[in-house]
Every structure is written in C-alpha cells, then in structure tokens.
Amino acid sequence: MLKIGYPHLGDYHIPIRRLLQDLFPTAEIVSPPPFTQKTVELGGRHSPDFVCAPFKYNMGNYIEMLEAGANVLLQTGLGCRYGYYGEVQEQILRDLGYDFTFLCFSREKAHPQKIYETCKKLNPNLTFSIFSRAVLQAITRIYFMDQLDYFLREQIGFAKNTNCFTKTKKLFLKELTAENSMFGLYRIFHKYRARYHAIETQMPQNPLRVGIVGELYTLMEPYSNHFLEKRLAEGGIVVSRKMSASFLLFGKRDRRSLHSSRGYLQYTVGANGIDSVVGSRQYAKDGYDGLIHMKSFGCTPELNAQPALDQISRDYDIPILHLSFDTQTGEVGLETRIEAFMDMIEMKRKQQHENYNQSRRGYRLHLHKRRVH
Amino acid sequence: MxxxxxxxxxxxxxxxxxxxxxxxxxxxxxxxxxxxxxxxxxxxxxxxxxxxxxxxxxxxxxxxxxxxHADVRTIIEIGGQDSKIILIEDGIVKDYAMNTLCAAGTGAFLSSQAKRLEIPIEAMGDMAMQSQSPAKIAARCTVFAESDMIHKAQAGYSKMDLVAGLCRAVAANYLNNVGKGKQIVSPIVFQGGVSKNKGVLAAFQEELGEKIHVDxxxxxxxxxxxxxxxxxxxxxxxxxxxxxxQMEYVTRAHICSGCTNNCEIVQFYRGDTLLDSWGKRCEGSVG
CATH class of the missing domain: 3.30.420.40 (ATPase, nucleotide binding domain)
Known part of the structure; x- marks a missing residue:
C-alpha cells in the first residue's frame, strides 16, 4: 500500500495533505510529525554541514516519516540550489538503508503534464480532470490562506484577545480543508474574512510597521525562524510579509521586478533575491519603520541581494536587520537583536514626532492588495 | 560610584x-x-x-x-563573548550589528591566546605597545589566527610582537566582520572589557585614522x-x-507534552517558589 509523506512548510501542510488525498484516494497520507528539537538534530546529523537549513529541516521530516512507515516521499525542488536537493536527499536516505519511492518535481522541471504522468504511475485510476481539479483547488486554498494570513500578521499584535485570531484561523483551515467545491471555498473565504475583520483590535493610529523579506523557506516555516513574526507582533508591531506560497506561484515577475529594482540590481541574483530587493524598496517608499531580512545561513541569492538592501537602507533611511538561521537553538542572540531593533525603530519614531510633530510619510496597511511595481 | x-x-x-x-x-x-x-x-x-x-x-x-559622551556617533564594543558596533545619529541608535557565528574578534579569543602564551591578560596591552614590528597574524578566523601565531612563535618572534599581532588581528577582524559596510564616523567611543587593552586601541586608531575615546x-x-x-x-x-x-536558585528544564509543539520549558526557582519560566510557544502550555 502507498504511504505518502511530504515535508513541512508552515501551515501549508494542511492544503498539501488534502491535495494528496484527492490525488491518491486509496493511499495513506503520512503527515510529518510537528517540528521538534529532535527533528532538527536528526536532519542536521544526516546532512552536509554547510548546506542551507531547509535541506536539514526537510531531512529531519523525511527520516521521521520513513520511521512512521512512509514509502513514497515528495520533494518539490526548484528555485535555487534547492532544485538539486532532491537528488542528494534521496541518495543520503538510500545510504541510510531506507526503501522508498522519491517524487521530485524539479526533475521534470515541474511541467504539469510530466507531474501528472508521475502521479498516474502511482495511482492508475487518476484522470487528468481529477488531477487538474485537485491541483486547482489546492492552489485556491493556498491563495485564500495567504490572503487571510497577511491580514492576521498585521493585526494579531493588537488583538484584545490574541486567542481570537488563532482560534478563528484554526476553524478556517478546518473548514477550508473539508470543503469539496470551488464555490464552497470562495464562500468560506468570505465568511472568515468577515470574521477576522470583526475581531476587536486596539491598533493605535500610527502603529510601527515592519516589512519582512528574505528567503522563502525561512520566511514560511515559523519553526525555522524561531517564531520571529510572533515575537514582533507581541511587541505591538504591524508585521507585513508579502512573500508567501501564493507569491511564489503567482507573484514572481522577474523581468518586471528587475525593472523596478533598477539602480540596485542589474541582473537577477537567483531565486528570490530580486523579490527581496523590490519588496524592501516598496516598504521603504511606503514609509515603513524597519525591514527584517531573513535567510538560512549560506543562502547565496539572498547574500547577493544584501548589498542592494543595505543601499536601500541608506537611501531611504530605513533600518534593516539581517538575520541568518541555521539549526542552532540558542535564542538569546536572536532575542537581543530583535529587542534592540524594536527599541531602535521606536526611538526613531519618537524622535521623528518631536521633529516634525507628525511624520511626513504615510501609514498605510494592506500592502498586498496594491499593485507592487 | x-x-x-x-x-x-x-x-x-x-x-x-x-x-x-x-x-x-x-x-x-x-x-x-x-x-x-x-x-x-x-x-x-x-x-x-x-x-x-x-x-x-x-x-x-x-x-x-x-x-x-552625548555627541558620540560610533560605539565600538568588544566584550568577552560578542562584539558589536552601534551607530548613533542625533542621540538615537541608527544602526547596529553584532558578530554572528564567529568569536574571532572578541575577548574570549584574546584571553585564550594569553593563556597559551602564559601572560596575564591585563598585561597584554602594555606588552603590545612595546613591540616594534608586530607579527602579521591572519584576522579572518580564530583557527587560522591561532595556527598563524604558533607558526610565528616557532619562527622566533618575540612574545611582544606576537601579542601586538594578536591585538591587530582582533581590530582587523572586527572591522572586517562586525563593522563591514558600516560607516564609522567620529566621535568614536571604544568600550567593553577589551577596550582596556591599549594594543587593540592603538590598532583601531591606526586602522581608522581617527582619535578613539575610551572612558x-x-x-x-x-x-x-x-x-x-x-x-x-x-x-x-x-x-x-x-x-x-543566601537562598538557593535552581533552573529546571523539561519538554512540555501539553501539545504537539513540544516546547522546551525552562523554569527558574528560588527554593521551591517558581520565579519565572521561559520557552513556551503556545497559549495553552503550562508555564
């Protein structure tokens, strides 16, 4: 019997699980156990030392799922050197003595027809209409999730009762996964959007706003960035992050991005480096109070983007904090940097108010709704 | 005081x-x-x-x-474990950086090398100042710096020259790592435990070509x-x-099994009374 496993990525494991259920109704879907210290240690032990953190996190997930009985593993690959990770990961796992089938989309360059054929090999009853419908629904789910998550990140720090947001989100994800029709998904999205808006918040008129850019895995998997967004929200800060799974699917426009990052980048720097630059510039223009640039240690595209980001920081007088994550657990250093960053932007804001009485820049929210470039 | x-x-x-x-x-x-x-x-x-x-x-x-120093623009701080640079404009912090993965430019490196050379760490600064031709020691990484220093010692350099070389290595490493890409504007204040070391201070002054205040x-x-x-x-x-x-203070750590987050909870006790706890990542877990 097929037992299919897939690695974690933030909350996206929920729609991915549903997608696999749709594609392989007879198979058992093995969800990866939630991240723990053990997962990361396990992954780190069986990975090359200087590979970036997503590799290690994936490895930890794979080993734990194989131990739980999975015999088919999923890897998307693509992007930067992440595209080659599937090959190395498969070899390492085989060397460890596991027996499994490895599905790696980057081998087929993620061509839908090829992916369909691969899936068909595992499930002969699959038809193209079932396949396309399931994929379309999964993408819709992810899109709706991201839309509401963006709102949540901005607002959660100011909720009178933080639990309200987390509870509503749980219900939303549950209903979204259970729903079978496209129209139903749409209805659920609207219902929960209204509910989110109805949650009572105490947002000051001009809250501090921080934009988050960087490498996508580290951004999307809160365990790998030590729940940075939560920490910021707890400090009463509007957290804005446009880069998410739906951004990866629809938002990437490299040529246009290159055009709008002119003066900072002349060529694409790989993966999402250019998006970090465009995003940062957008935040800077909108008068955000600070930027946080996150990457896994050794991420080359983001490293390439770093000088451009520093230049933006100087040109627009917006503080930027660069954070690199690996599998370390010591959080004191991170805490110090974030606390200092929050102190810094707060002091800067206070000074601005003394100088101009009111800042000349805007205080807009909902950046994701506007055209970026 | x-x-x-x-x-x-x-x-x-x-x-x-x-x-x-x-x-x-x-x-x-x-x-x-x-x-x-x-x-x-x-x-x-x-x-x-x-x-x-x-x-x-x-x-x-x-x-x-x-x-x-109300007019300070750049603070260079090198302590035992970490080093930082703080840039100040109009009396507020404008930018800062801390050393990330490497301890090369910190006091810990100096003190371990002082032990190797069997000289008291307090004496390092004065020794360094007496050196006429400081040994060239790689500044990129402690491991390289240490092997460099051993080579130079075996080549017959005096301890004074070695110590002076180490002090320069600390300063150069700091400027290459922590101070990378930062505009260092005077007035500059140098502080932290390492600022007591005159050799490092001199190395900074030479590299930056500015006067550096040490309080x-x-x-x-x-x-x-x-x-x-x-x-x-x-x-x-x-x-x-x-x-x-006089009381006994203890820290106990355990993995909370309240939910799937498996947070590592650290609890801090005075005697038997719980003072504080850290590490929970969810709303529901027992502190």
Whole structure:
C-alpha cells in the first residue's frame, strides 16, 4: 500500500495533505510529525554541514516519516540550489538503508503534464480532470490562506484577545480543508474574512510597521525562524510579509521586478533575491519603520541581494536587520537583536514626532492588495 | 560610584551573588532604588533580583555611552563573548550589528591566546605597545589566527610582537566582520572589557585614522545604561533584601507534552517558589 509523506512548510501542510488525498484516494497520507528539537538534530546529523537549513529541516521530516512507515516521499525542488536537493536527499536516505519511492518535481522541471504522468504511475485510476481539479483547488486554498494570513500578521499584535485570531484561523483551515467545491471555498473565504475583520483590535493610529523579506523557506516555516513574526507582533508591531506560497506561484515577475529594482540590481541574483530587493524598496517608499531580512545561513541569492538592501537602507533611511538561521537553538542572540531593533525603530519614531510633530510619510496597511511595481 | 567587573565563570547566579556582596562592601549605607539587568543572562538575573528593567545590551550600551559622551556617533564594543558596533545619529541608535557565528574578534579569543602564551591578560596591552614590528597574524578566523601565531612563535618572534599581532588581528577582524559596510564616523567611543587593552586601541586608531575615546568606566557602560533605564522606570519598590542572596536558585528544564509543539520549558526557582519560566510557544502550555 502507498504511504505518502511530504515535508513541512508552515501551515501549508494542511492544503498539501488534502491535495494528496484527492490525488491518491486509496493511499495513506503520512503527515510529518510537528517540528521538534529532535527533528532538527536528526536532519542536521544526516546532512552536509554547510548546506542551507531547509535541506536539514526537510531531512529531519523525511527520516521521521520513513520511521512512521512512509514509502513514497515528495520533494518539490526548484528555485535555487534547492532544485538539486532532491537528488542528494534521496541518495543520503538510500545510504541510510531506507526503501522508498522519491517524487521530485524539479526533475521534470515541474511541467504539469510530466507531474501528472508521475502521479498516474502511482495511482492508475487518476484522470487528468481529477488531477487538474485537485491541483486547482489546492492552489485556491493556498491563495485564500495567504490572503487571510497577511491580514492576521498585521493585526494579531493588537488583538484584545490574541486567542481570537488563532482560534478563528484554526476553524478556517478546518473548514477550508473539508470543503469539496470551488464555490464552497470562495464562500468560506468570505465568511472568515468577515470574521477576522470583526475581531476587536486596539491598533493605535500610527502603529510601527515592519516589512519582512528574505528567503522563502525561512520566511514560511515559523519553526525555522524561531517564531520571529510572533515575537514582533507581541511587541505591538504591524508585521507585513508579502512573500508567501501564493507569491511564489503567482507573484514572481522577474523581468518586471528587475525593472523596478533598477539602480540596485542589474541582473537577477537567483531565486528570490530580486523579490527581496523590490519588496524592501516598496516598504521603504511606503514609509515603513524597519525591514527584517531573513535567510538560512549560506543562502547565496539572498547574500547577493544584501548589498542592494543595505543601499536601500541608506537611501531611504530605513533600518534593516539581517538575520541568518541555521539549526542552532540558542535564542538569546536572536532575542537581543530583535529587542534592540524594536527599541531602535521606536526611538526613531519618537524622535521623528518631536521633529516634525507628525511624520511626513504615510501609514498605510494592506500592502498586498496594491499593485507592487 | 560603586562598581565591579567580574567573570561569570559559567555561573551567572553565583557571579551575581558575589557581585552584590562586593557592591555592598563598597557602599554599605547605600539604598537600592532600582535594579536594571542587561546582557545574555538578563532575563534570569532580572527574575532573580526582581529587576525594574530588563534591557538588551545594545540599547543599554547606547544609553550608557550617551550619558557620558552625548555627541558620540560610533560605539565600538568588544566584550568577552560578542562584539558589536552601534551607530548613533542625533542621540538615537541608527544602526547596529553584532558578530554572528564567529568569536574571532572578541575577548574570549584574546584571553585564550594569553593563556597559551602564559601572560596575564591585563598585561597584554602594555606588552603590545612595546613591540616594534608586530607579527602579521591572519584576522579572518580564530583557527587560522591561532595556527598563524604558533607558526610565528616557532619562527622566533618575540612574545611582544606576537601579542601586538594578536591585538591587530582582533581590530582587523572586527572591522572586517562586525563593522563591514558600516560607516564609522567620529566621535568614536571604544568600550567593553577589551577596550582596556591599549594594543587593540592603538590598532583601531591606526586602522581608522581617527582619535578613539575610551572612558575610564568603558567596561561598565552596559551596566550604566541599564541603571539609567531602570531609574527612569522605577516604581515604589520594596527595599532590596540582601538575605535572598543566601537562598538557593535552581533552573529546571523539561519538554512540555501539553501539545504537539513540544516546547522546551525552562523554569527558574528560588527554593521551591517558581520565579519565572521561559520557552513556551503556545497559549495553552503550562508555564
């Protein structure tokens, strides 16, 4: 019997699980156990030392799922050197003595027809209409999730009762996964959007706003960035992050991005480096109070983007904090940097108010709704 | 002002107990108006002493230094474990950086090399100043620096030249790593334990070509900042009870199995009373 496993990525494991259920109704879907210290240690032990953190996190997930009985593993690959990770990961796992089938989309360059054929090999009853419908629904789910998550990140720090947001989100994800029709998904999205808006918040008129850019895995998997967004929200800060799974699917426009990052980048720097630059510039223009640039240690595209980001920081007088994550657990250093960053932007804001009485820049929210470039 | 600067020796609670006893001896009649803590163990010690303010060291250093040098633009701080650069404009922190993965440009590196050469760390600065031709020592990484130093020692360099080379390596490493891409504008203030080392100071002055101020209390600026911040925030507090230094403080860690997050919960006890706990990542877990 097929037992299919897939690695974690933030909350996206929920729609991915549903997608696999749709594609392989007879198979058992093995969800990866939630991240723990053990997962990361396990992954780190069986990975090359200087590979970036997503590799290690994936490895930890794979080993734990194989131990739980999975015999088919999923890897998307693509992007930067992440595209080659599937090959190395498969070899390492085989060397460890596991027996499994490895599905790696980057081998087929993620061509839908090829992916369909691969899936068909595992499930002969699959038809193209079932396949396309399931994929379309999964993408819709992810899109709706991201839309509401963006709102949540901005607002959660100011909720009178933080639990309200987390509870509503749980219900939303549950209903979204259970729903079978496209129209139903749409209805659920609207219902929960209204509910989110109805949650009572105490947002000051001009809250501090921080934009988050960087490498996508580290951004999307809160365990790998030590729940940075939560920490910021707890400090009463509007957290804005446009880069998410739906951004990866629809938002990437490299040529246009290159055009709008002119003066900072002349060529694409790989993966999402250019998006970090465009995003940062957008935040800077909108008068955000600070930027946080996150990457896994050794991420080359983001490293390439770093000088451009520093230049933006100087040109627009917006503080930027660069954070690199690996599998370390010591959080004191991170805490110090974030606390200092929050102190810094707060002091800067206070000074601005003394100088101009009111800042000349805007205080807009909902950046994701506007055209970026 | 009563002050003391001691090593934690891996035991911050014990060190604070010793520290408070030293301070009490220095100023027996002083009343404690407010308490501020800063540094890596700020939370732990904050809970232990019921501090008014628990502040990160970057803000604390900036506030402390600004109280002495109001016009400072760049703060170079090198302590035992970490080093930082703080850029200040119009009296507020504008940018900062800390060393990330490497300890090359810190006091820990200097003290371990001092042990290898069997010279007291306090004497390093004066020795370095006597050197006529400092040994060239790689600044990129402690491991390279150390092997470089051993090679130079075997090539017959005097200890003075080696020490001077080490001091230069620390300064160069700092500027290459922590200070990378930062505009260092004078007035510059150099502080932290390493600022007491004249050799490193001279190396910085030579590299930057600027005059660098070192305060007489340069090693205490973080503490001063925390004290100033706590003074601003203080409420009417109970008089500080020195008898609590005799109590036993313990930290216990366990993995919470309340939900799937499996948070590592650290609980801090005085005797049997729970003072504080850290590490929970969800709303529901038992602190």
């Amino acid at each position: 009563a002050s003391a600067y001691i090593w934690t020796q891996g035991d911050p609670i014990g060190a604070v107990k010793r520290l408070l006893n030293i301070l009490r001896r220095q100023a027996p009649d002083a009343e404690i108006g407010s308490i501020g803590t800063t540094g890596s163990a700020r939370k732990l010690i904050g809970a232990m002493l019921h501090a008014d303010v628990v502040k990160n060291e970057i803000t604390a250093h900036a506030v402390g230094t600004l109280s002495r 007489a209390d340069s090693h205490l600026m973080g503490a001063l900042g925390a004290a100033i911040l706590s003074q601003k925030k203080t409420t009417h507090r109970k008089p500080f009870d020195f008898s609590m230094l």
